[in-house]
Amino acid sequence: MERRIFSIAAIAALCLGGCAGRVGTPGGAVDPLQARGEQPGWRLTATPGRVVFASDDGRLLVDETNEAGTVPKDGRLQGKRIIIDSRVQACALGGSAYTQTVRVTVDGQAWDGCGGAQSRGLSLGAGKWNVLSVSGRSTPLDRPFEASFERGRLSLQLGCNRLTAPYALAGQLLSVGAVAATRMTCPDMSFETAGLQALALPFEVEPIGTDQLVLRNALGTFNLARARS
Structure with a gap:
């Protein structure tokens, strides 16, 4: 049976909103930032190539190129529509403990939550x-x-x-x-x-x-x- 490898461009073409690049692969030099919040619920993924924010109710999805090429662990990432402020500080959410507090500002609206590694x-x-x-x-x-x-x-x-x-x-x-x-x-x-x-x-x-x-x-x-x- 014939097999194929999906290129970065091919995978990106399948993404919503015209993805700007491929996610960092395992073993890459920069770890992605995964964050989320509640009331209202939201999720964020930041990689060196892309930043994607989505509200849990499906009303807001922003997918933009990470022009800085960095992922914030303790600092700010300024994008066109998305601003991420992250601090290395214990954060609790939904019964889980995280290593970072994260505020995401999308089109001027702030969303607070937790990100980074979980303790377990x-x-x-x-x-x-x-x-x-x-x-x-x-x-x-x-x-x-x-x-x-x-x-x-x-x-x-x-x-x-x-x-x-x-x-x-x-x-x-x-x-x-x-x-x-x-x-x-x-x-x-x-x-x-x-x-x-x-x-x-x-x-x-x-x-x-x-x-x-x-x-x-x-x-x-x-x-x-x-x-x-």
Whole structure:
């Protein structure tokens, strides 16, 4: 079966709002900043190439080039529409402890929350996971929707082609590298398209008990449940 490597440009073309660049890959020199807030809910991902802010209600999504090429850990990042002020200071949110307090100002409106690494570690573990939904859409039962994390590689099938990529997990932040895929054409490619779009940014990994995971960023969400043998 023929395989292909998705280039940076190809992945970017799938993103909302015309993505400006590829996310930093595992092992890169600069760690991305993942932050979130509540009441109202919002999420931010800042990489050396891009800054993406999204409100949880879906009413606001801003995706812009990070012209400074830096990610703030203790300081300010000034963008065209997005300003990030971050401090190395303990921050609590939703029962979790984070290493940074973060204020994001979007078009003059301030949003306060937490970011950086979380205090507790996480292990994805070997074995298969069933993909229950992709960006809020429940997956059908007549096609394979599954994921696995083994030996530093992610394998993902979203109803059609098998996608594989290296990944790195730092605390609760999952970064995915260049994606390779088989080249089948299926009647419904919408789940795969949405999945590729989401893979362009690091994910915040939220465990639910021991058998479910939520992978979430500003461009998409995967809900996973551990497959039973």
